Amino acid sequence: MLRRLLIKYLFKIDDEVLVMIGSKTQKGSMFAVIQTERLWGKETLRLKLHSILSLKWKPSEDLLQKSAKDVFMRHIFGKKSDYADSLFKLNAWHNSREWDLRDLTENDKIKADALDSMTVLTRMRYRETSDILHLNLFENFPFMCLLTHPMIVKIPVISFQYFLTIHSRFAFNAIRKARHYNSDTLIDYLYEILYLEQKIAISLHELLRLIDYSEREKKEALFINAEINAIMGADLVFSYLKASIEKIVVLIGLTHGINNLDSKPKHKAKLSALREGLPKDLLDIYYIQFMFDFFSSDNLDELNGYRSGLLHKRGISDLQPHNYVGKNADTVPLKKIFQILQEQHIKNTAVLVGALAILTDKLVELDKPEIKLEDIPV
Numbered sequence: 414m415l416r417r418l419l420i421k422y423l424f425k426i427d428d429e430v431l432v433m434i435g436s437k438t439q440k441g442s443m444f445a446v447i448q449t450e451r452l453w454g455k456e457t458l459r460l461k462l463h464s465i466l467s468l469k470w471k472p473s474e475d476l477l478q479k480s481a482k483d484v485f486m487r488h489i490f491g492k493k494s495d496y497a498d499s500l501f502k503l504n505a506w507h508n509s510r511e512w513d514l515r516d517l518t519e520n521d522k523i524k525a526d527a528l529d530s531m532t533v534l535t536r537m538r539y540r541e542t543s544d545i546l547h548l549n550l551f552e553n554f555p556f557m558c559l560l561t562h563p564m565i566v567k568i569p570v571i572s573f574q575y576f577l578t579i580h581s582r583f584a585f586n587a588i589r590k591a592r593h594y595n596s597d598t599l600i601d602y603l604y605e606i607l608y609l610e611q612k613i614a615i616s617l618h619e620l621l622r623l624i625d626y627s628e629r630e631k632k633e634a635l636f637i638n639a640e641i642n643a644i645m646g647a648d649l650v651f652s653y654l655k656a657s658i659e660k661i662v663v664l665i666g667l668t669h670g671i672n673n674l675d676s677k678p679k680h681k682a683k684l685s686a687l688r689e690g691l692p693k694d695l696l697d698i699y700y701i702q703f704m705f706d707f708f709s710s711d712n713l714d715e716l717n718g719y720r721s722g723l724l725h726k727r728g729i730s731d732l733q734p735h736n737y738v739g740k741n742a743d744t745v746p747l748k749k750i751f752q753i754l755q756e757q758h759i760k761n762t763a764v765l766v767g768a769l770a771i772l773t774d775k776l777v778e779l780d781k782p783e784i785k786l787e788d789i790p791v
Contacts, residue, residue, distance in 0.1 A: 426449050435506070441582050546575055546618060563773065577607070578607070617758060
């Protein structure tokens, strides 16, 4: 309290200072809120004494930038395993460029603002959370993370610490500016997929909270509401993950003018039509091969097995009450289910990065950017 009064009344400095990432301030620019009290706490004793005696103090630019980067890393970019340093550099570069967003429609702006607002609220949920929820995408799929560098010219990826976020206004504008023949539908699907990413992340965060609560509070009880809520929440996440995969497949198809995928009832039929409709040279690219392996291989079997079981009249025992009643909280299947869901979320997000890279390539083909590849930070 004394420190705060000192800063406010002696040095006439506000309680908080905003530090932008990059060199330009424009609508959508990212910023960190830094508590000046914390900045004062990082100064040397000698500088503090000198500042008090001279009645003058102002945090140095180096201190501001270092403190801001700490905030950005903690709340947005994550750790080394989240590709944090590279994404920080990319976004600092992107936020130092002038954005021309004149091609956006009013509906595009509304959707982008809604995503941005939801992102802020979702990140607030994750302020105090377990490292278990990190996607660790660079650790799991490093080759997919590298795609974010060329993507920055059309679809800037901001972060995949807990879920994938992009600069949605810029991406929507890039689709409009390229005059893509499926602009409206592409933006609709991209919006829905990004919204699903956050719904999955929120649901997993809540599931982990319920598991932790159950382990602490069940004690001698036969069954508690936290377990019921966790079972119901897991049911929902399985549906979200399945919907995400289906929409990503459709997004890839729309990018290359394959417009009838959403009308096909079977996943296998969608994949067959997608493979037939894509340019043949595209299928040889390493990350597209990875995506097709994911879409069509055993990777989806466990997810599909759980989901079909949920809809089957006999259900799944892991998600039925008899596996919880009278059982110790640390022996019930909730942790196993959470692990399956989290692993699937990681894979889905990696595949989404690939889908956005495919879209980026198409947008570059339709509207060549002025930026050269060597200008983009590595």
